Amino acid sequence: MPNKKPTKVRTRFAPSPTGDPHIGSIWTALFNWLYAKHHHGNFILRIEDTDQTRLRPGAENKIIEALRWFQINYDEGPDIGGPYGPYRQSERLILYKDYADRLVTSEDAYYCFCAPERLQKLRLEQEKTKKPVGYDGHCRSLNAQESFKRVQSGELSIIRLKIPKIGETTVNDLIRGRVHFKNAVIDDQVLLKSDGWPTYHLASVVDDHLMNIDPVIRAEEWLPSTPKQLIMYKALGWTPPRFAHLPLILGRDRSKLSKRHGSTDILKFRDDGYLPGAIINYLALLGWNPKTSKEFFTREELIDKFDLNTVNKSGAIFDNQKLDWFNAHYLKSLPTLEIIRLAKPYLEQVGAKNLTDNQLEQISLLVAERAKKFSEVPDIVGFLFRQPDYEAKLLNWKTTNPAVTLQKLKRLIKLLESCPESDFSETNLEDIIKTVINEEKLGVGETLWPLRVALTGLKESPGPFITASILGKTKTLSRITQAIKKLS
């Protein structure tokens, strides 16, 4: 097992496979990855599956899937291996047990036999009397020999860290500077549970050390537990890594982003037709700034510019509107074929099939211009694939008399009937229709508005020329005919 001082940056993303990959955890992964790559170091995926009760089948795969989608590529991980494996804590149990035993032997930890019921009662009482809640040290000064015998005889026990009663522990955080904690108020943390599995604190300390992780970059919620871990490093005779505690990603109400703020499943964003590059761009700018007014960054630029000393200390609200704005920009800059490819599943939703390349290309234009994300495709182009359904009076431009509208539509249908199918391109249609409008003084709004409504059935819609072009001659004529019927 490698056990020397890290010579290069190694960061890790250490999620628990207990649910869907969360926006906040992907954000943490992103910063870890950016930092590692900026420093030409390694980024490691480690699965923290030590809570058997909260495990969710498939969760690990989803995490990996999300990382892949974002191309936040890890250099070592459970599925690809690496020199510091295994990378799943459930496969490292013996290690944790061993180090816990070592801590007991050195009397930096002790066996505790307190039943969960006793602990619960204790806490309830502490809460009622408004005393600081925490373990009361009931088993702390038990005779070590005696305790060992009890364990040998099969009595249920856990192992707790023996936090010094005096002094203070200082966390020197890369983002926050020095943070001091009085040891007296730190709880005797559980290290090994009665089922023999480690808690987060033991497992992460052991793994971060054994895997040569440095720095540890994680969310601010871990700051209060860092002194406990520092004490553990000291007891084990290890040099602790550097720590950086990132601000929290917040919901609208400024509390930690969670399910009650709506879905936090990052794969849901993929299913909603967001682009991974846009999300990364947006996420990178949350809690960090590149010291320029530039807004758009490629992954390479992000890696190049990223640093921990320009990370903010305060939490940042996740703002879907700005994400949408980023996504719209990324979507617009996509090549036509890529737009078509990504829009396809959504086109199928509205029953669009057998479209010609030409049609697809024009649809991609509409999508690029109007969609913030691909899930909006059905709303944007759906009218092309269903019979328009609207009130007849919608056909009239402003206060135009229906009889006049009828006249215009009749003129249009005559014009288009004489136009060969092959000339049904957007530019050509615009050309011939506008020419007639001008020559016969038909009025732009009075003519084009009814045409638009006839073709789309909508008050808000793309222009009539591109619509007619996509629809083709037959459908265009039939929709105008239908409008004329409505007015007659």
Added chain:
RNA sequence: GGCGCCAUCGUCUAGUCUGGCCCAGGACACCACGCUUUCAAUGUGGGAACACGGGUUCGAAUCCCGUUGGCGCUACCA
């Protein structure tokens, strides 16, 4: 309750270390106007913030102290 973190427009932020160039800049959102056959896109413009109170200083968003507020942690969860 205890411990800790944080504090600039509604939101993301620049400016804070190294006080004056800041009666505070940018972006999203919002509003108005322009373009226009609607919407969208786009262009132009607008409203919008240094949490509060004391210091220090010729001068404070920036330094110091206090207050308030928000958040996090306080499990045999992570």
